[in-house]
Structures are given as C-alpha cells and as structure tokens.
Amino acid sequence: MSDIFEYAPAPESRDVVDIRPSYGLFVNGEWIDSLGDERHKTLNPATEEALAEFSYATPADVDRAVDAARKAYDSVWGRMPGRERAKYLFRIARIVQERARELAVLESLDNGKPIRESRDVDLPLVAAHFFYYAGWADKLRHAGLGEDPRPLGVAAQIIPWNFPLLMLAWKIAPALACGNTVVLKPAETTPLTALAFAEICRQADLPPGVVNIVTGAGETGQALAGHEGVDKVAFTGSTEVGRLIARSVAGTRKKLTLELGGKAANIVFDDAALDQAVEGIVNGIFFNQGHVCCAGSRLLVQESVEDELLAALKRRLATLRLGDPLDKNTDIGAVNSAAQLDRIRELSDAGEAEGAQRWSPPCALPDKGFWFPPTLFTGVAQSHRIAREEIFGPVLSVLTFRTPAEAVEKANNTPYGLSAGVWTEKGSRILWMADRLRAGVVWANTFNKFDPTSPFGGYKESGYGREGGRHGLEAYLDV
Known part of the structure; x- marks a missing residue:
C-alpha cells in the first residue's frame, strides 16, 4: 500500500x-x-x-x-x-x-x-x-x-x-x-x-x-x-x-x-523556527503565483542554517499542487497572461546565464494556458538581475548573510522599499531590524498578512x- x-x-x-x-x-x-x-x-x-x-x-x-x-x-x-x-x-x-x-x-x-x-x-x-x-x-x-x-x-x-x-x-x-x-x-x-x-x-x-x-x-x-x-x-x-x-x-x-513594485527580503536567522519560516517563505513568494508587489522574492538566510533550511524548503515545494485554479486543492494557479509568462521566463533564463543554480520540484504543466513551476535559485549574487529586478512570478532568489548588519545591508540594497520579513525568536532583534530596514511594511515571523486597519505603502521606487x-x-x- x-x-x-x-x-x-x-x-x-x-x-x-x-x-x-x-x-x-x-x-x-x-x-x-x-x-x-x-x-x-x-x-x-x-x-x-x-x-x-x-x-x-x-x-x-x-x-x-x-x-x-x-x-x-x-x-x-x-x-x-x-x-x-x-x-x-x-x-x-x-x-x-x-x-x-x-x-x-x-x-x-x-x-x-x-x-x-x-x-x-x-x-x-x-x-x-x-x-x-x-x-x-x-x-x-x-x-x-x-x-x-x-x-x-x-x-x-x-x-x-x-x-x-x-x-x-x-x-x-x-x-x-x-x-x-x-x-x-x-x-x-x-x-x-x-x-x-x-x-x-x-x-x-x-x-x-x-x-x-x-x-x-x-x-x-x-x-x-x-x-x-x-x-x-x-x-x-x-x-x-x-x-x-x-x-x-x-x-x-x-x-x-x-x-x-517591490523586491522584498525575507530574512531568516539561525534561531528562527525553521518549519514555520518555510511556510512563511512559501506564502511570501508562491502565494498568487508570485504576482504580489510585496512578495518575498529574495530569501536572505543566515549561513549556518542555509543547508537545513533549503532542504526543508525543497521538501515543502515538492508538495505544492499546480493546476486548475478552480480546484480547491490547487496551490499554484496560472500566470495571468502570456506577456507576464514571457517576462518570468526571460528573467529566469538570465539567472541561469549569470551563474545561479535553478531548481524546481517535479511538476507537470498543463498543455494549455500560461504556467510556470515554483522555482528557486541558489548561488545568487546581488548583481544578478534576478536579485535586483521584480520578476512578479513564482521565482525565489536565495542569498546568505553572517551578521544582522550584513542582512540589513543586503536587504536594503535595492531600489525598492515596499516590504520585508524577519524570522527570529529574539524580539529585540526584530525591533533592531525593523528600525533599519527601509521598507514600508516589516512582518515579524509571518509574511503577507493584511488588515484594513493597518497602513500599507513603500519608499524609494x-x-x-x-x-x-x-x-x-x-x-x-x-x-
């Protein structure tokens, strides 16, 4: 059985x-x-x-x-x-x-x-x-x-x-x-x-x-x-x-x-609850096929837990179901248009051409319609297009950091400033990070949470x- x-x-x-x-x-x-x-x-x-x-x-x-x-x-x-x-x-x-x-x-x-x-x-x-x-x-x-x-x-x-x-x-x-x-x-x-x-x-x-x-x-x-x-x-x-x-x-x-637009950093520290962080990463970039201006499209993970987190994240991505948007079991729907699909493909191909390693779970795409599998890139440099340009699709760029100061520097190294996420068990670190991140919204141990009573907007571009x-x-x- x-x-x-x-x-x-x-x-x-x-x-x-x-x-x-x-x-x-x-x-x-x-x-x-x-x-x-x-x-x-x-x-x-x-x-x-x-x-x-x-x-x-x-x-x-x-x-x-x-x-x-x-x-x-x-x-x-x-x-x-x-x-x-x-x-x-x-x-x-x-x-x-x-x-x-x-x-x-x-x-x-x-x-x-x-x-x-x-x-x-x-x-x-x-x-x-x-x-x-x-x-x-x-x-x-x-x-x-x-x-x-x-x-x-x-x-x-x-x-x-x-x-x-x-x-x-x-x-x-x-x-x-x-x-x-x-x-x-x-x-x-x-x-x-x-x-x-x-x-x-x-x-x-x-x-x-x-x-x-x-x-x-x-x-x-x-x-x-x-x-x-x-x-x-x-x-x-x-x-x-x-x-x-x-x-x-x-x-x-x-x-x-x-x-x-946005190019949000989702920042995971070594003391974070990794299973919870994985769910937040998935929600941050694969919700609505990544068609989210505040999507957590850059994952910044502390170097000491990179291997453990990526292994858990890949296991989780393998369980996502792509297909009919009207099926209540579906996790990943269709890309909104042929033009947007072309844009996602162009930037993903650029990521590979610039030397990043591309990975997607085994995923059968329907014959008709506009589809792109959940994808992550490792070995990403901050100069890569996939780390700088808004892809607006289900594509995650993974970068690493060693210290909180380095995490802030990398997170803020973008022309955008719409949102960010911080994953850690230390409340003092959350406040320290939020004070330094140039983002209109900073989520702590969650991502993509909205409420009509809370303001939303950005800085810079x-x-x-x-x-x-x-x-x-x-x-x-x-x-």
Whole structure:
C-alpha cells in the first residue's frame, strides 16, 4: 500500500457566475457603449478560453465619466453627511459578502489565482475594507488629520491585475468614505470583477455617478490620470508607469499616491523556527503565483542554517499542487497572461546565464494556458538581475548573510522599499531590524498578512502614500 495520498479533484462550479458575452462602460449609474470601436477579449489564463468582450474607453468616454463623477460630487455625494455615506458603504460590504462565492469564482477565472486564495483571502478582505471605512465616514474629524477635513473631489483610480477586486476595494472604500467620487480603470487583462462591482453599486442604490468604471489599456489610464477634471490620482502598478504618471501630474493641483513594485527580503536567522519560516517563505513568494508587489522574492538566510533550511524548503515545494485554479486543492494557479509568462521566463533564463543554480520540484504543466513551476535559485549574487529586478512570478532568489548588519545591508540594497520579513525568536532583534530596514511594511515571523486597519505603502521606487488604516484617509482629504 502506497503511503502517498492522492487528491481527488474538487472543482468549484462555474455555474455560480453569469458572464455576459459583452460589456460596455459603467458611467453615471448606467451601462453605456463606448464612443470608440476598439474591443478586446479577456481570457481565462488557465485555458486561454475567451471569457467576455469589453470596450476600450476613448478620451471622450473618460470625459463623460469624469463629468458624471463631478456632477455627483457637487450635487449629492460631496454634500452628504458622513453617517449617510456610511450606510451605502455598509450596504456594499454586505452585498460583497452575500455574493462572495460568485465573485471568488469570477476572480479565479479571469485572473488565474487558486480559488482557495480568492475565496479565503481576497473576498473577506474586500468586504472588510468596506466595513472598516464605513466606520470612518462620520468620524473624519477624529482621524488626527485636522479639525475640518474635506474631500478632494473626483478621484481617478487605476488598479493592477494581480488582486483586481481587492485593489478596487483599497481604492474605492476610503475615497467614498471621505466624500469623493470615483472613476476607476481596471487592468485590461482582469476587468470582470470590476464590472461585477458596477452591478453591486446599482444593487446598493449608490447614487448615479459616484462610482464610474471605464475599461481599457494604458491609453485609457493615461487619459484618466491626465484629465484636468480630476483632483486626485491613485495608481497601483509598475514603477515604470508610476514614473510616467508622476511626471504628468507634476505641477498640477492633483494629489497623487503611488503603490509600485517591490523586491522584498525575507530574512531568516539561525534561531528562527525553521518549519514555520518555510511556510512563511512559501506564502511570501508562491502565494498568487508570485504576482504580489510585496512578495518575498529574495530569501536572505543566515549561513549556518542555509543547508537545513533549503532542504526543508525543497521538501515543502515538492508538495505544492499546480493546476486548475478552480480546484480547491490547487496551490499554484496560472500566470495571468502570456506577456507576464514571457517576462518570468526571460528573467529566469538570465539567472541561469549569470551563474545561479535553478531548481524546481517535479511538476507537470498543463498543455494549455500560461504556467510556470515554483522555482528557486541558489548561488545568487546581488548583481544578478534576478536579485535586483521584480520578476512578479513564482521565482525565489536565495542569498546568505553572517551578521544582522550584513542582512540589513543586503536587504536594503535595492531600489525598492515596499516590504520585508524577519524570522527570529529574539524580539529585540526584530525591533533592531525593523528600525533599519527601509521598507514600508516589516512582518515579524509571518509574511503577507493584511488588515484594513493597518497602513500599507513603500519608499524609494516602491512609491509614496499609504493605503489602509487611518493613514489611508489622508490621501483622499484636503487637510
């Protein structure tokens, strides 16, 4: 009798979602056709199946959305008492909870992430952000941001494809709580949950024009961020695009927050609980296929425990299951797009060419779709591209250190500064490290833990401004 357990497939049903063949734009509480003719299909990255067709909004479409947001701000939302705005946010949060199964399946279909992550991480956090900021809507004077904080007006918000619905919640919930109206552009590869959220806004009887959603690619985002009628720009995405947006906003009255790339160090000391650290390393880089801006993509391990930790980590990677994102047993889903898969392959090949040793567990990849196995590199130098550039995939670079000072120096040797992790049993060492790491978030003996009450953001090329917590209100208030 074999002592290896086999998992029976446990697929989540697709019948809980109703995907339309075609979508327009959501402006002023209604579905409208784009003024342009350009339309594209969004694909299921696990199968390359076309899910739906959607519009690419033109600059004229963006004009219509911004005008609708301005009218809603001037006539209704900007004047509404906080306690009344809170009711709408609470209502949205409850509807998200009621439709959580449907939204989780839709997210996994469109994004490629495992259903366990969509169901157990993304959707609970989406609802939690709306509940949390609903609580702030009538308490803004007590946020420590001045006696009479006022909304900015119209917020232009551009979100990425790695956490489509969660990033929407991070942006929209505080904006609405503070009294702003919104024009949001989802990523061109993952528009479906944002379009579903438009229906949730209607279901919650949100006044027309308070939330507007325009789909498209970079040109649509550029038209939105550069629009003279917006008072605030919030962008989450690549550092390269963030630089372009910062240049376009410079010299204007617009307020700007940027949450950009990262190359986080996950630092393991010799006194750490190694089995616990292994789970944190796996969660840090292989969660959501590594499509995480704060992913722990650099493992810094103290030299004396390197062999022991790597042996345990390889054993753990051999148990990860790659496959159908809708299967509840799946740990590693599909890479979001062919373009992202090419980027991961390019940087991984560069790692080998520069002399690092590549290792992946035995892993059969499906014939169709965009897939990349969990991978780690040893023998990595700080000059290697895989140690410096954001791969945004399930690829871990392993480096070593001898002293805490060396660990800090190597961890900070990056143009990014979004997050870091520290694994040790010494509380004094955790505090010593956290004080010296140039990262917006430092996790201690855990990784990738999020809560709506806690601020998130980075330094250097990881952007500026904070989302989440009381600090996240400041970005949407004139204080």
